[in-house]
Amino acid sequence: MEDTETLLALVCSLLTVPKPELDVLLDALLSRDGDVHAAAKLLNSGDKTRSKPASSVSKRKDRSVGLQGWLNAGNSKVETTVSDSPPRKKRDVKESSLSPVKAIIKDTTIRSGSPIKPKVDLMSVLRQPPSSTRSVPRLLPLTLTNPSMVAQHTPCTMHLSILPPELACKLFYTMLDLSQSWKRNKWWLFDRVVESPHRTSFYARKTDGVESDNSWQEAAQYWYNGRQTNPPEVFPDVMEEACVYVENMVNKEMQKRHRLPLEWAGRGAEGQIWRANVAASNCYEGTKDSVGFHSDHLTYLGPYPTIASLSLGTTRIFRLREVVPSEDIHSRTAQTFNIPLPHNSLVIMHASTQEKFKHSIPPQSTLDLYRPLFPHHSRPEHPSEPSNCRINITFRFYRPDFKPPSIPRCNCGVPTILRPDMKNRHDGQTDKYWWTCYAGAQKEGKGCSFWRVMDMKAEGRGPTISDVGSNER
Ligand SMILES: O=C(O)CCC(=O)C(=O)O
Ligand SMILES: [Fe+2]
Numbered sequence: 478m479e480d481t482e483t484l485l486a487l488v489c490s491l492l493t494v495p496k497p498e499l500d501v502l503l504d505a506l507l508s509r510d511g512d513v514h515a516a517a518k519l520l521n522s523g524d525k526t527r528s529k530p531a532s533s534v535s536k537r538k539d540r541s542v543g544l545q546g547w548l549n550a551g552n553s554k555v556e557t558t559v560s561d562s563p564p565r566k567k568r569d570v571k572e573s574s575l576s577p578v579k580a581i582i583k584d585t586t587i588r589s590g591s592p593i594k595p596k597v598d599l600m601s602v603l604r605q606p607p608s609s610t611r612s613v614p615r616l617l618p619l620t621l622t623n624p625s626m627v628a629q630h631t632p633c634t635m636h637l638s639i640l641p642p643e644l645a646c647k648l649f650y651t652m653l654d655l656s657q658s659w660k661r662n663k664w665w666l667f668d669r670v671v672e673s674p675h676r677t678s679f680y681a682r683k684t685d686g687v688e689s690d691n692s693w694q695e696a697a698q699y700w701y702n703g704r705q706t707n708p709p710e711v712f713p714d715v716m717e718e719a720c721v722y723v724e725n726m727v728n729k730e731m732q733k734r735h736r737l738p739l740e741w742a743g744r745g746a747e748g749q750i751w752r753a754n755v756a757a758s759n760c761y762e763g764t765k766d767s768v769g770f771h772s773d774h775l776t777y778l779g780p781y782p783t784i785a786s787l788s789l790g791t792t793r794i795f796r797l798r799e800v801v802p803s804e805d806i807h808s809r810t811a812q813t814f815n816i817p818l819p820h821n822s823l824v825i826m827h828a829s830t831q832e833k834f835k836h837s838i839p840p841q842s843t844l845d846l847y848r849p850l851f852p853h854h855s856r857p858e859h860p861s862e863p864s865n866c867r868i869n870i871t872f873r874f875y876r877p878d879f880k881p882p883s884i885p886r887c888n889c890g891v892p893t894i895l896r897p898d899m900k901n902r903h904d905g906q907t908d909k910y911w912w913t914c915y916a917g918a919q920k921e922g923k924g925c926s927f928w929r930v931m932d933m934k935a936e937g938r939g940p941t942i943s944d945v946g947s948n949e950r
Pocket of ligand 1: 757759768773786795836837838869871
């Protein structure tokens with residue numbers, strides 16, 4: 478979760494002042510070497526001009542030149558080019574800044590005294606894109622308010638009133654009570670610890686043999702970014718009951734879809750294509766709790782996973798944004814989709830959602846309280862109270878061919894994580910995934926450089942849809 482978007486979301490979540498423009502946020506973050514707390518402090522102090530280092534020659538009214546000027550300090554050749562070029566429209570800055578900033582922050586971060594030595598010419602990544610891209614129209618965010626819009630624009634489906642109303646309410650109360658002991662996830666980012674702005678927990682399903690299999694302890698640990706944890710809790714009974722409805726819907730939907738070559742082709746004990754053997758649960762309290770843009774690690778899910786995400790309680794926006802493949806960046810820009818998720822709705826993130834899109838739950842300025850229809854099952858005599866919490870449960874299928882003992886270890890001796898090459902996508906068959914070191918998340922930001930392309934055949938994984946030559950419809 479070390480994307481620029483995550484950093485920006487974290488900064489936003491710490492703001493006590495109205496959210497400034499994206500380029501102001503970026504400036505603040507850059508000026509504080511990616512330190513979200515310091516960036517938020519700077520913005521909260523109201524003195525945004527101080528986010529610009531002294532070397533900057535620009536005026537705030539032309540931030541694009543300011544950002545370039547700062548990054549380019551000491552490079553007179555490029556500065557000349559910058560000042561010779563026509564002033565950029567603000568939106569060009571926003572679009573071209575997002576992904577390169579990550580490289581900039583990484584390259585200029587000082588880790589325990591190591592010299593600042595950018596590996597790339599910073600201006601070469603920030604410079605205006607060639608003129609053809611400037612004409613690519615920016616797509617405005619689109620709010621998808623019903624299941625057919627979600628299916629039309631994204632690889633997801635939305636299902637309203639998925640559980641019987643009383644069961645949904647009971648599950649909400651149960652998880653809300655449990656959420657009192659859930660933790661904010663912590664990990665090392667660059668040279669400091671960051672904390673997720675929401676509480677989270679991980680559950681294993683006892684009916685799937687996960688409970689008796691010690692190796693799943695390791696998978697649970699990785700939900701917490703590698704921190705040591707107790708063995709995962711098992712699904713509470715009411716979650717087990719809800720899971721049956723979720724599984725039925727997921728199997729029904731998957732049967733209708735074209736399945737991709739690297740998807741798992743096995744079957745569950747009852748012949749299901751998909752089953753939930755673990756679940757991660759998140760609690761967002763109030764308007765500020767959030768999770769930044771990310772795609773889920775595929776370490777135990779494998780390529781093209783299906784994830785079923787249940788929403789309970791207050792409605793929050795689920796935000797999706799496509800990662801435009803490198804070959805398309807000159808012809809189109811990414812669109813952001815906002816999907817309000819009401820109580821008792823299910824979003825199925827079908828195969829390719831994790832490979833093509835990032836998702837987030839952004840902080841909001843306001844929210845509607847959730848008013849439960851039923852009293853709390855253990856306090857039936859008390860009238861129900863409105864709540865400002867959203868509970869999310871993501872039901873997941875950890876693949877048997879991606880079991881913890883099969884996950885490669887990096888040079889630090891810890892399990893690696895699996896990520897898709899989101900920018901270079903092909904046909905679902907030859908797409909690349911790689912194993913990378915993740916030790917840095919827990920070792921003061923210091924991992925190793927381990928990086929290996931995943932090879933399904935050589936690693937003995939499968940059976941996949943391409944292995945069995947079948948495609949469910
Ligand atoms: O709360 C949500 O809907 C999303 C949670 C999420 O992205 C995750 O658990 O990975
Ligand atoms: Fe996620």
